[in-house]
Amino acid sequence: MDAVKFYGNLIKNNIDKNNPSKSLNLIKTGLKFTSEKLKLSPVKAYPPSLQYLDKLCVDLLYDPIRYPENSCWVNLFAPSEIIHAFGIYPLFIEAFSSFLTGFKCEDFFIDKAEECGISNTLCSYHRGFLGAGSKNMLPKPRFAVTSSIACDGNINTFRYLSAKYDVPCYVIDIPYNYNEESISYVEQQLEEMIEMIEDVLGKKLDEDRLREVIQNENKTRTYMNTYLECLTDKYFPNTLTLEMYKLFATHVFMGRTETMKFYQMLAEDIKNYPDIEKDTNVKRIFWVHLIPFYQKTLREYFNLSKKYQLLGIDINFDYMGYLDEKNPLESIAKKMLLNCYNGKFERKIDNVVNMVKYLNADAVIDFHHFGCKQSSGGSALLKEAMQKNNIPYLSIDGDGVDRRGTQDGQIRTRLEAFFEMINNGGN
Amino acid sequence: MYYLGVDVGSVSTDIVLIDENFKIIDKVYLKTKGRPIKAIQDGFRELKKYKKEEILAAGTTGSGRQIAGYVIGADVVKNEITAHAVAALYIDKDVKTIIEIGGQDSKIITLKDGVVTDFAMNTVCAAGTGSFLDRQAERLEIPIDKFGEYALRSDSPVRIAGRCAVFAESDMIHKQQLGYCEEDIISGLCEALVRNYLNNLAKGKEIKQKVFFQGGVAANAGMKKAFENALGFEVYVPEYYSYMGAVGSAILAKEYYEKGNKTKFLGFNIADLSFNTKTIDCSGCSNRCEVVEMLRENKPIGFFGDRCGKWSEKVKAS
Numbered sequence: 001m002d003a004v005k006f007y008g009n010l011i012k013n014n015i016d017k018n019n020p021s022k023s024l025n026l027i028k029t030g031l032k033f034t035s036e037k038l039k040l041s042p043v044k045a046y047p048p049s050l051q052y053l054d055k056l057c058v059d060l061l062y063d064p065i066r067y068p069e070n071s072c073w074v075n076l077f078a079p080s081e082i083i084h085a086f087g088i089y090p091l092f093i094e095a096f097s098s099f100l101t102g103f104k105c106e107d108f109f110i111d112k113a114e115e116c117g118i119s120n121t122l123c124s125y126h127r128g129f130l131g132a133g134s135k136n137m138l139p140k141p142r143f144a145v146t147s148s149i150a151c152d153g154n155i156n157t158f159r160y161l162s163a164k165y166d167v168p169c170y171v172i173d174i175p176y177n178y179n180e181e182s183i184s185y186v187e188q189q190l191e192e193m194i195e196m197i198e199d200v201l202g203k204k205l206d207e208d209r210l211r212e213v214i215q216n217e218n219k220t221r222t223y224m225n226t227y228l229e230c231l232t233d234k235y236f237p238n239t240l241t242l243e244m245y246k247l248f249a250t251h252v253f254m255g256r257t258e259t260m261k262f263y264q265m266l267a268e269d270i271k272n273y274p275d276i277e278k279d280t281n282v283k284r285i286f287w288v289h290l291i292p293f294y295q296k297t298l299r300e301y302f303n304l305s306k307k308y309q310l311l312g313i314d315i316n317f318d319y320m321g322y323l324d325e326k327n328p329l330e331s332i333a334k335k336m337l338l339n340c341y342n343g344k345f346e347r348k349i350d351n352v353v354n355m356v357k358y359l360n361a362d363a364v365i366d367f368h369h370f371g372c373k374q375s376s377g378g379s380a381l382l383k384e385a386m387q388k389n390n391i392p393y394l395s396i397d398g399d400g401v402d403r404r405g406t407q408d409g410q411i412r413t414r415l416e417a418f419f420e421m422i423n424n425g426g427n
Numbered sequence: 428m429y430y431l432g433v434d435v436g437s438v439s440t441d442i443v444l445i446d447e448n449f450k451i452i453d454k455v456y457l458k459t460k461g462r463p464i465k466a467i468q469d470g471f472r473e474l475k476k477y478k479k480e481e482i483l484a485a486g487t488t489g490s491g492r493q494i495a496g497y498v499i500g501a502d503v504v505k506n507e508i509t510a511h512a513v514a515a516l517y518i519d520k521d522v523k524t525i526i527e528i529g530g531q532d533s534k535i536i537t538l539k540d541g542v543v544t545d546f547a548m549n550t551v552c553a554a555g556t557g558s559f560l561d562r563q564a565e566r567l568e569i570p571i572d573k574f575g576e577y578a579l580r581s582d583s584p585v586r587i588a589g590r591c592a593v594f595a596e597s598d599m600i601h602k603q604q605l606g607y608c609e610e611d612i613i614s615g616l617c618e619a620l621v622r623n624y625l626n627n628l629a630k631g632k633e634i635k636q637k638v639f640f641q642g643g644v645a646a647n648a649g650m651k652k653a654f655e656n657a658l659g660f661e662v663y664v665p666e667y668y669s670y671m672g673a674v675g676s677a678i679l680a681k682e683y684y685e686k687g688n689k690t691k692f693l694g695f696n697i698a699d700l701s702f703n704t705k706t707i708d709c710s711g712c713s714n715r716c717e718v719v720e721m722l723r724e725n726k727p728i729g730f731f732g733d734r735c736g737k738w739s740e741k742v743k744a745s
Contacts, residue, residue, distance in 0.1 A: 002708045002717070296716075380631045395547075409490050410532075414548060417508035421543045 008104035015108070020137040024065070027137075030103060031062040045304055047272070049265035050242055056258055057245040061099055064091035068139030072197075073158065074252060076315075077149035077339065079172070079190060079332050081217065081255045081323070085210035086197055091141060092252040093157070097128035098244065101294055101401045109135075110402055123371035124402040126157040133161045140165050143200045145193060147172040150341035150374060170196050174336050176343040186333035207328075213255035214325045220254065221322055223263035230270040231311065232360055235282065237273075238310040239303040240293040250316045282306065283422055286361035287313040288352055288382065289368070289375045290400040297412045301419075308419070311359045314352050315341065345378040349385045356391055363392040363422050369400040394418040430684065431482050431692065432677025433467060433499060434510065434670070435459060435491030438530025438557055439643060440466035441673040444477065449517060449678065453477070454670055463491035464702045467498055471698040479694030486510075486680035488672045490531075497721045497729035498702060500693035503679045510675030512536050512543050515639045517678055518665050523635035526624070526654065526662070527671070528644035530557040535628045537635070547628050557643045559592045563599065563616060567609060574613055578649020581614030590623055617649040621657050638662045641671040700724055711737055 007030060014022040035058045042051035064071035067089055074083060074090040083090050100106040106124070109131030114120050116134045118127055132138050144167055146158045155171050162169035170193040175182040194205050230236075249259045276282055285308055292298065302310045319339045323331040336342070340351040356364060364386055368376040379395050386393035396414055399405025429444040429452055440463065442455040455470040486503035487495040488510035496504040507527075515522045516538065525536040533556055537545040549556070564571040578584075585607045588598040595616065602612050625634075638658070644650055645668040654662045667674060684690065700723055707718045707730075718738045721729040730738035 003710070383631060410548065413490070413506045413508065414546075416506040417543070417546055420506070420509050421546070424542050 002104075004102075005104045008108075011103060011105045012108040015112070015135045015137065020135050023135075024137050024139065027099075027103065028062065028065055031058055031065070031099075034058050035062060046237065046242075047269040049262060049269045050237065052265055053242060053245050053249065053262050056262060057095075057248045060248055060253055060258075061092070061095055064089035064141065065139060068141055071139070071141045073141050073144040073146075073161070073167075075146040075151070075154045075158070076247065076251050077147045077151070077336070077341070078145045078252070079147070079193075079336065080252050081210060081213045081328070081332055082190065082194060082197070082205070083145065084213045084253075084255045085205055085207075086201060086203075087209075088142065088197075088201075090252055091138075092248070093129045093154075094125040095248065095252070096132070097125045097401050098293070100128050100132070101403070104403075106401050107404060121371060122157075123151070123153050123369070124399050124405065126153055126371075128401055130157055130161065133164060138165070141167055143167050143197060144169040145172070145197075146170075147336060148174050149336060149339050151372070153371070168196055168200055172336070174339075174342050178334075178337045178343075182337055183330060183333050186336055187329050190329045190332060210328050211325045214323045214328055214331070216257060216260045217255040218322045218325070220249075220260045220263045221320070223260070223267040224250075225320075226267040227263060227270055228359070230267070230273075232358065233275050234270055234273050235276055235306065235309060236270050237304050238312075240291045240295070240299055240310070243287070243310060243313055243316070244291055244293050246312070246316050250318075281423075282309055283362045283419070284309045284311050284360060286311050286352070286356050286359060286364050288364060288366040289313065289315065289372070291367060292369075292398050292400050292406050294401075294403060295398065295406050295408070295411065297408055297415060301415060311361055312355070314348070314355060317351065317355050341374075345374065345381055348378065349382055352382065353385060353389055353391075356389075361391070363394070363418070365418075366393065366395045367400075368395060368397045370397070370402075370405050371399075392418070392422045428483050429477065429481055430677045430681040431485040431499075432510075432673040432675065432680060433470075433485070433487045433489075433495050433501070434507070434672035434676060435463045435467065435487065435489040435495045436507075436530050436672070437490055437532075438561075439669070440470060440489075440491075441670045442467075442470040442474065443667075443670050443673040443677055444474070444482075445674065445677045445681070447681075449681075451667060451670070451674065454667070454673075456669065459491070463494055464498055467495055468698040468702075471499075471695045475695045475698065477695060479692065479696070482690065482692045482694075484680035484684035484688070484690045485692040486676035486683070488676040493731055494704075494721070497731075498693075498697060498723075500691040500697075501680075502683045502688065502690050502692070503676065505676060505679055507672050508534060508536055508543065508546050508548075510672045510679065511641060512538060512675070513678050514671040514675035515641065515665070516541055517674070519637060519639070519663075522637050522639050522663075524638045526638060526640045527642040528556060528624070528640075528650070529642040532556060533624060533628060533642075533644075535624075535632060535634075537632060545632065547632070549628060559595070560616075560620075560644060560647065563596065563613075566596075567613070569609065569613070572646065575646065575648035575650070577610050578614040578617050578647070579652060581608075581610040583611055584618050585611045585615035587612070587615040587619040595619060614649055614653075617647065617653040618656070621650065621653040625657060634658060636660055640664050641668040643669045645669065697723075707738070709733060709738065 011023045011026045038055040071089045106128050110127045112131035113127040144158050144162045158169050172189050253259045318341050340347045383393050432443045434441045440457045440459045444453045455473050457466045459466045484502045487501040488507045492504050511527050515525050527534045533549045535547050585602050588594050640662045645664045703722050705720050709716045709718050716733045718733045
């Protein structure tokens with residue numbers, strides 16, 4: 001008997017029995033248990049930094065569920081610095097949906113969203129969260145904040161659920177162009193957003209605290225750069241889940257001391273790993289977009305693999321600059337505008353090409369998550385750019401969270417053929 | 428002495444025997460019908476005249492390659508893209524593009540200097556695959572092997588919306604109700620499928636000559652003609668177009684043997700043994716792998732689905 005599946009069924013059954021708080025308690029218990037388990041017996045094959053991240057992400061998801069009165073809903077591209085300066089626990093909705101997949105109950109919540117009339121073409125990260133919201137399983141946060149970067153589908157998710165839960169919501173509109181006008185436009189919105197949060201919380205933003213958060217972020221960036229410099233010619237273990245967990249660190253929890261500690265440990269750990277020898281058979285793979293972390297064949301090939309080293313996903317490197325602590329809001333506005341997922345697809349392509357070259361990657365795998373139009377829509381352009389740069393490229397389709405949307409046979413055949421191709425020198 | 432290649436696809440299971448000179452000595456074509464083990468066993472029954480000792484090595488490919496590998500004791504288990512490319516290159520080393528359309532998937536493979544340099548496969552859409560043509564043949568009550576002849580008799584193909592199998596079917600019904608003849612509708616369907624293939628799978632790819640058209644759908648002369656019309660040059664259908672996966676697999680088995688390896692082939696008598704599978708939920712770690720155990724005469728012969736090798740290595744070791 002699959003214990004996780006059994007547990008997932010309990011979560012589902014309690015929703016069906018109109019007992020959403022019991023389902024939420026099961027999720028909380030599951031997270032608490034996992035956190036305790038990882039504390040007592042971390043995965044031995046991971047270096048300390050990855051063991052730390054493994055537990056940290058469970059805790060970071062647990063906090064806003066545990067303390068909803070001090071939480072907010074955010075998406076991947078929300079301005080985390082301001083949220084942390086207010087001392088609020090963000091519930092990162094894409095991560096919540098991913099954990100539903102971890103509990104093997106994502107299908108149920110996705111279907112619940114569809115039963116409410118949500119289109120099945122909407123991203124499943126959102127459908128999962130909407131399904132949980134529609135069944136009143138989510139605890140009520142204080143407010144919600146999102147941005148239009150990369151994903152405009154998420155705006156409707158936030159508007160719908162914040163209206164349902166009667167919580168204020170701020171949507172930051174990020175223009176495609178980067179100029180004085182757009183910087184000032186985003187900065188103004190950030191000010192309005194801060195006012196909204198101040199009204200909700202009944203306290204002013206502590207500017208010193210915001211500066212501290214930005215200092216943490218800049219230090220984190222330095223550790224991250226040290227790690228990346230080492231990664232250019234070193235082997236370092238990775239798994240699909242850990243790479244997705246890094247999104248916690250590079251985005252929603254950027255600026256927190258825990259994130260800084262993780263990258264500090266990572267920068268130290270990698271020094272203990274060997275250089276990749278010349279003429280080695282190791283193939284270094286750079287991944288584009290999201291990873292279906294649950295997928296059997298991909299886990300088999302990549303998790304802790306010494307043959308196919310997963311270097312990273314491009315979203316973890318979508319903005320690599322430092323922030324100006326003297327002009328925090330302007331700096332955050334610039335960061336959002338310059339995110340390579342904002343604006344023309346060519347920005348994303350340039351980032352992928354630069355990262356592939358910098359990290360000495362041998363090949364690129366581009367995952368098209370169903371429901372994410374920018375990803376599949378831009379694949380022909382990305383492929384063309386890879387061909388121009390002589391970088392072998394594979395595109396695979398599937399769903400980042402919904403197990404039903406990924407065909408194992410298709411993935412296995414493509415992956416095996418691709419590995420044979422790159423091992424034989426084809427591109 | 429021979430080399431065996433088995434291609435277990437979603438619709439058909441093809442088995443070939445080749446000799447030292449790559450000549451096809453024997454071949455069997457069966458419908459898989461969702462029961463790959465039975466299809467292999469039925470095929471092996473027809474090949475019982477060959478002794479186990481005559482087979483120097485065996486290979487499997489196709490979507491059922493893994494299960495087939497356990498059943499026959501394969502030496503090489505390879506994906507169908509590699510197998511098709513190997514077979515095409517053996518026949519003609521100048522081939523630059525392979526159009527392969529099978530029962531439930533279609534592929535394009537690009538080659539340069541005898542190496543696969545790019546490929547694409549259709550995803551979850553069945554439009555343009557053999558199964559869709561089969562279904563339309565059945566609906567029109569025309570034997571599938573006559574589909575090509577019908578298409579070639581057409582002078583003015585009807586334009587069919589071929590982007591989606593569901594819409595293509597309703598469009599065909601609509602065109603029938605408007606009174607178009609079957610020949611023009613079938614020819615129009617072939618053109619629509621080719622258009623769909625070139626717009627989706629071959630999108631952004633330069634289709635360089637020489638082009639091979641292989642897989643079961645290559646039997647349809649109407650499809651060959653539609654590809655030639657669309658591309659403006661000749662498309663070659665190799666003699667054993669529907670066995671190319673199995674041929675490639677046999678060639679890979681030959682390469683395996685020539686490297687000095689011994690075969691694990693179990694012989695054609697496996698046709699008379701009982702095979703079944705069962706699923707085990709491994710509780711060894713938090714991965715909780717769903718392991719499939721394969722049994723021959725109720726004895727385990729293989730496991731797959733475990734990430735750590737705890738189960739799959741068990742059989743290798745014993």
